[in-house]
Amino acid sequence: xxxxxxxxxxxxxxxxxxxxxxxxxxxxxxxxxxxxxxxxxxxxxxxxxxxxxxxxxxxxxxxxxxxxxxxxxxxxxxxxxxxxxxxxxxxxxxxxxxxxxxxxxxxxxxxxxxxxxxxxxxxxxxxxxxxxxxxxxxxxxxxxxxxxxxxxxxxxxxxxxxxxxxxxxxxxxxxxxxxxxxxxxxxxxxxxxxxxxxxxxxxxxxxxxxxxxxxxxxxxxxxxxxxxxxxxxxxxxxxxxxxxxxxxxxxxxxxxxxxxxxxxxxxxxxxxxxxxxxxxxxxxxxxxxxxxxxxxxxxxxxxxxxxxxxxxxxxxxxxxxxxxxxxxxxxx
Numbered sequence: 001x002x003x004x005x006x007x008x009x010x011x012x013x014x015x016x017x018x019x020x021x022x023x024x025x026x027x028x029x030x031x032x033x034x035x036x037x038x039x040x041x042x043x044x045x046x047x048x049x050x051x052x053x054x055x056x057x058x059x060x061x062x063x064x065x066x067x068x069x070x071x072x073x074x075x076x077x078x079x080x081x082x083x084x085x086x087x088x089x090x091x092x093x094x095x096x097x098x099x100x101x102x103x104x105x106x107x108x109x110x111x112x113x114x115x116x117x118x119x120x121x122x123x124x125x126x127x128x129x130x131x132x133x134x135x136x137x138x139x140x141x142x143x144x145x146x147x148x149x150x151x152x153x154x155x156x157x158x159x160x161x162x163x164x165x166x167x168x169x170x171x172x173x174x175x176x177x178x179x180x181x182x183x184x185x186x187x188x189x190x191x192x193x194x195x196x197x198x199x200x201x202x203x204x205x206x207x208x209x210x211x212x213x214x215x216x217x218x219x220x221x222x223x224x225x226x227x228x229x230x231x232x233x234x235x236x237x238x239x240x241x242x243x244x245x246x247x248x249x250x251x252x253x254x255x256x257x258x259x260x261x262x263x264x265x266x267x268x269x270x271x272x273x274x275x276x277x278x279x280x281x282x283x284x285x286x287x288x289x290x291x292x293x294x295x296x297x298x299x300x301x302x303x304x305x306x307x308x309x310x311x312x313x314x315x316x317x318x319x320x321x322x323x324x325x326x327x328x329x330x331x332x
Contacts, residue, residue, distance in 0.1 A: 006046060012039035013130070020134040026074040030067065033102070033134050037063045040131065044123055055118040062111045066101035069094050089147075095138070096146040102135040105186075106155040109179050113163070116175040121214035124171060128178045128210075129203040136185065136199065143189050153190070153271060156183030161281035168221050170213060173285060174206070177244060180282055184259055187275065192262035198255035205252055209240045225292045238290045245283040 013036055020032030037060070044056045073094035076087060099105075104112030116124055143149060160180025164173045181202055189195040218224055224237070243250035248257075256279070263272040 005042065009039050009042045012036075013043070013126075017130065017134050021137050026070075026077070029134070029138060030070055030074060033070075034067055036131070036134060037067070040126070043126065044119065047120065051118040055115045058111050058115050062101060062108075066098045069098035069101065073098065088145075092142050092145045093147065095142055096148050096152075099135045099139045100148075100152065103132060103139075103182055104175075104179060105152055105182055106159040106179065109159060109163075112179065113172045113175040116171045117169055119171070121171075121210045124174065125207055125210045128174070128206050129199075132182075132199070136189070136195065139186065140189050140195060143186070149186065149190050150271065153183045153187045154274065156180065156186065157275050157278040161278035164282065164285050167285075170219055170221060170224070170289070173221075173289070174210070177282060178206075180278065183278075184256060184275065187263065187271070188255070188259045191266050191268065192258060194258060198258070201251060201255050205240065205244050209244060212237065212240065221289050224289060234293045237293065241286040241290050242283070245286045246279050247283060 016032045016035035016039060018032075020029045020036065023029045023032060041056050041060060044059060045052050073091050076094070077091045097108075101108045116127065119127065157180055160176050160178070160183060163179065164176035167173050167176070185195050185198050185202075188198045213219075216223070239250060243252035246252045246256040260272060260276070263269075
């Protein structure tokens with residue numbers, strides 16, 4: 001049976017993002033993002049429990065704060081004829097701060113891991129991928145004028161890598177990983193115009209990992225270690241996490257390679273070195289999650305023996321992560 005309210009919420013969420021992307025005025029973009037927020041809250045509350053209600057409240061308050069700041073920035077832009085230079089700087093700074101709140105960029109990131117830890121994997125996929133499209137698009141409009149770009153990149157990659165070190169919840173680790181990737185996307189936006197390609201590849205990787213973890217109902221690190229899996233499934237999980245960390249020659253290294261090339265061309269060596277070092281930290285906690293699955297032999301329980309992922313799907317995920325980077329390398 002089709003859930004009509006759920007279909008309506010998803011339709012409004014998609015249409016509102018498209019409205020924000022295609023709008024020619026700041027008020028139109030603001031309206032599209034407000035509709036997107038209002039449509040996503042019923043999706044969060046589909047499973048009626050205390051955690052979903054808390055996540056709805058946190059999401060509503062933070063997004064409303066970002067929307068208020070954006071509205072103040074847009075309305076203050078009317079005064080540009082009075083104090084042009086001062087109002088222009090105020091406009092770009094307030095607009096950047098509002099997008100940082102909406103995206104969960106440090107130091108406004110505290111809501112993001114908390115809300116991720118209270119949601120199911122489907123909502124996590126939406127929050128980490130689709131909900132970032134409109135704010136990132138607004139950020140791309142003003143990236144050349146904002147004075148906070150370097151601060152955003154540095155705080156995102158550092159907090160995203162250090163924050164995931166002491167976590168046992170996979171959803172919180174994925175949240176801090178998303179914050180780290182936000183820094184790379186903003187850097188791609190600043191030094192190279194192909195940030196949308198980065199977002200698409202990142203969305204593919206996040207969707208594959210989240211759907212796999214949803215299939216196994218895995219929410220904590222010890223659940224990955226205790227699951228009974230075949231060797232191909234173990235290899236698939238390890239490759240997906242290493243690909244998300246950006247280890248060559250997997251798919252996740254491809255967008256990072258584009259950013260590194262663009263930063264070398266623009267001679268931004270100091271920022272690039274810090275970004276690469278923080279990626280090594282994220283790879284460390286991905287290895288901490290996945291290495292015991294290869295080193296430990298698990299006993300296969302009788303009631304668990306039937307729950308295995310389709311072999312064709314496993315081969316397709318392995319092929320996607322391993323072959324596309326090689327093809328893309330020779331196509332450059």
